[in-house]
Amino acid sequence: MFVTHSGPVNVEQFRWIAVLAAGPSALLGGLSAAQAGGLRGFRTRPVELLLPASARRDVLPQGVRVHRTTVLPAQDVLAVGQPPRTMLARSVVDAAQWAASDDEARAVVAAAFQQRLVVGGEIHEVLDRLPRMRRRSLVTATATDAAGGSHSLSELEFLDLTRRAGLPLPTRQQIRYDPAGRRRYLDAYFARWRVHVEIDGGQHLDPAHAWADMRRQNSLWIEGDRVLRFPAWALRARPDEVVAQLRAALRMAGWPG
Template sequence: MLARLPRLRRRALVTATVTDAAGGSHSLGELDFLDLTRRAGLPAPTRQQVRYDPAGRRRYLDAYFAPWRVHVEIDGGQHLDPAHAWADMRRQNSLWIEGDRVLRFPAWALRARPDEVVAQLRAALRAAGWPG
């Protein structure tokens, strides 16, 4: 598709965004998170990791650092709804029971507090055995 637009402004940005979206990002917050991990020199996560909840339902986790069993969830405003928040908590508790670590960040923090997000993610990965 991009080949049809030889004079596309900001081609590199558009190409990177399309590539990231095709690679599994489902929201702008997830794209921001991926960019943040790249700039920080952190390992690349698997995006939209499929997991099954205790009832056997298919669930998707935003980012998963599989070798260290660290999950990251990027929460937009819809996660403040009580029913949505409760579903998030149940999924997080299930992952914890299975032995994984889960970090949650509001989407705004990726832009407003990127250093704090990176510091917490780096600390979690190191605590889980990442040598970086």
């Protein structure tokens, strides 16, 4: 292998170096393959490779992590595209099972749906082929919720809260149109009782973003909806308060409890 310039090696080039160094059967896998396929929002880490269990492995450069598998059917391998890598659905599943924590695993799956890199049952089809994978139940549940419209870790946590509290389940990513006719997506909407919940992440600290959300909230209030807003941190640090306010809003709107 030769690098034909004197500058630092970038991420894309290092992925190629890793794949070529590992031999002809090596593929980019996990988060590395998902990022090569377009997944955004995650810090670049050691390059992850997937090799057949029987493949011989040469000495690899520092910063490369190798995983082996006995299950690698043709439908999980990208037929075109460089460098060689697994298909996005398989990449996301492997990234989730190799993640450092359950929260990271859930975030990867949710982000893949939110960024429209995977759809519908693609994740479940991969899971069917990997019955003994790590975190299988967690990934199955997360993919089911994400396909239903929960597209961030905080939205998934909110859904977990409502289930544990015995509250009705909301519609996620409900489409509404603002007064200007623009399509908007509601984080969680209890349609029968017209209760709308927004989960505020770090992006809401940006003044322009915050004002856009306030304007949308005001239009919903004007139309008669009850709107509750919770910061993402409160779902973890103050879950009882979140549930109490949500339960009170639903009861005031006519939910019998």
